[in-house]
Amino acid sequence: MTFSSPGGDASATRFRIGTAHCDLIACVLVREGETHRLEPRLAGVLHLLARRGISPVTRDEFLETVWEEDGSDEALNQAISRLRRLLGDASLIRTLPRIGYSLSAPVERAETLPNPAPTSPFQAWLRTGLGFLQRPF
Secondary structure (H helix, E strand, C coil): CCCCCCCCCCCCCCEEEEEEEECCCEEEEEECCEEEECHHHHHHHHHHHHHHHCCCHHHHHHHHHCCCCCHHHHHHHHHHHHHHHHHHHHHHHEECCEEEEEECCCCCECCCCCCCCCCCCHHHHHHHCCCCHHHHC
C-alpha cells in the first residue's frame, strides 16, 4: 500500500522508502541488512516526510512539530543530512528552496521489517548456534 499523498495514513509506523525499511515505534531503520537507531527527533522528521509523501513539508512545520521551541534551521539541516545518509540515496529527500523538503519516492507500508544481517561473528553464532534451545528434546 502506498500512502504518498496528503492525508495519508498517519498511523502507519512501519514503512519502506527506497531500500530502507523503517519502524518508528522501535525507532529503527534497516537498510542492506544493517539496523540503525533513530533518535526521536530524527524519527519525527522521517514520520512527517512519510505522512506527506511527495507533498512538501515546510521548514516551519518541522521546527514546530518536531523541535517545538528548541529547534533551529541548523538542527533541521543536520537531521535531513543524516536521514539522507541513512536512507542510502540522497535523492530520496528533495530540497524545495524557500519551502522545505519532500520525498521523491513513494512510501510503502510494511507489516514487518526484514531481519538484519548479523554484524559480528558472535551475533551470527547467537542466531544460529542457540537454535538448539528452541528444539524440543
